Amino acid sequence: DQQVKQNSPSLSVQEGRISILNCDYTNSMFDYFLWYKKYPAEGPTFLISISSIKDKNEDGRFTVFLNKSAKHLSLHIVPSQPGDSAVYFCAASPNSGYALNFGKGTSLLVTP
Amino acid sequence: DAGVIQSPRHEVTEMGQEVTLRCKPISGHDYLFWYRQTMMRGLELLIYFNNNVPIDDSGMPEDRFSAKMPNASFSTLKIQPSEPRDSAVYFCASSLGDRLFFGEGSRLTVL
Numbered sequence: 001d002q003q004v005k006q007n008s009p010s011l012s013v014q015e016g017r018i019s020i021l022n023c024d025y026t027n028s029m030f031d032y033f034l035w036y037k038k039y040p041a042e043g044p045t046f047l048i049s050i051s052s053i054k055d056k057n058e059d060g061r062f063t064v065f066l067n068k069s070a071k072h073l074s075l076h077i078v079p080s081q082p083g084d085s086a087v088y089f090c091a092a093s094p095n096s097g098y099a100l101n102f103g104k105g106t107s108l109l110v111t112p
Numbered sequence: 113d114a115g116v117i118q119s120p121r122h123e124v125t126e127m128g129q130e131v132t133l134r135c136k137p138i139s140g141h142d143y144l145f146w147y148r149q150t151m152m153r154g155l156e157l158l159i160y161f162n163n164n165v166p167i168d169d170s171g172m173p174e175d176r177f178s179a180k181m182p183n184a185s186f187s188t189l190k191i192q193p194s195e196p197r198d199s200a201v202y203f204c205a206s207s208l209g210d211r212l213f214f215g216e217g218s219r220l221t222v223l
Contacts, residue, residue: 002154032210043116043203043214044155089155093210100212102147104154 003027004092006103013110019077021106023090026071030092030101035064035075038087038105047088048075080110114138116215118204124221130192133218136185137206145212146179146189147203155203161187194222 005024013019023033031052036044050057050064050073057064063076077084090103117136125131137144145160159169164181172179176195181187191198201219205212 006154034211036212036214041216043205043216044212045214046211049210100145100157102155102157 002104003030004090004101004103006088006090006106008106009104010107010109013080013108015082015110015112016079019075019080019084019108019110021075021077021088021090021108023073023075023103024071025073025092025101027092027094027101028071029094032093033064033066033073034091034093034100035062036089036091036102038089044089077108080108082110082112084108085110116204116206116213118202118215118218120218121216122219122221124223125194126223127195128193129222130190131194131198131220131222133189133202133204133220135187135189135204135215137187137204138208138213139185141206141208141213142184143207144181144187145205145207146187147205147214149201149203149217158189191220194220196222198222 003026034049035047037047038044048059048062048064050066055066066073087105087107089105091100093100119134146158148156158171159179161181179189199222201217203214203217205214
């Protein structure tokens with residue numbers, strides 16, 4: 001039933017290294033993908049997005065890669081910083097519309 | 113500018129009681145969403161509105177749940193009667209484009 005899957009509940013990375021968060025989806029109608037970051041006791045905030053017409057989008061230390069044939073996307077954070085420690089949600093929507101479907105999230109811990 | 117405002121931040125109630133969660137979206141946003149976050153299911157979309165009209169409520173778990181948006185600046189999510197399995201964090205979000213802006217959430221505990 002879960003159309004967006006984040007199979008790693010948690011990830012620990014050393015400061016300065018690369019963090020790679022993965023996301024898989026099952027619905028081939030999804031054509032717009034987003035990553036949200038969530039700190040404790042706060043709502044999720046938008047981080048970066050990618051349309052299905054692209055395979056890569058970069059914003060500073062954050063890069064999202066999309067592999068449509070594999071129905072897979074990943075978020076790379078380079079270099080990772082302690083302030084990046086948060087829960088990261090992958091989200092997808094069909095036809096560039098709404099009704100965003102979210103994964104369960106991956107908790108990232110960046111250690112000094 | 114004020115973001116999405118939700119109230120209450122925390123609610124503890126007993127099974128069978130009515131719960132009302134409130135949301136004030138960002139002014140000018142024409143979409144409003146209600147999500148529920150649990151450990152088991154992550155972030156689930158419950159219902160969303162466009163220009164105050166409910167568009168998709170297929171995520172509402174049961175008839176015990178209802179949502180209204182009487183005007184562009186206010187929405188409620190009501191649970192009547194509440195059950196322990198409704199315990200979760202409920203988020204409201206609003207949008208003008210493709211990005212959602214979330215409130216801080218309402219943490220509901222039903223005993």
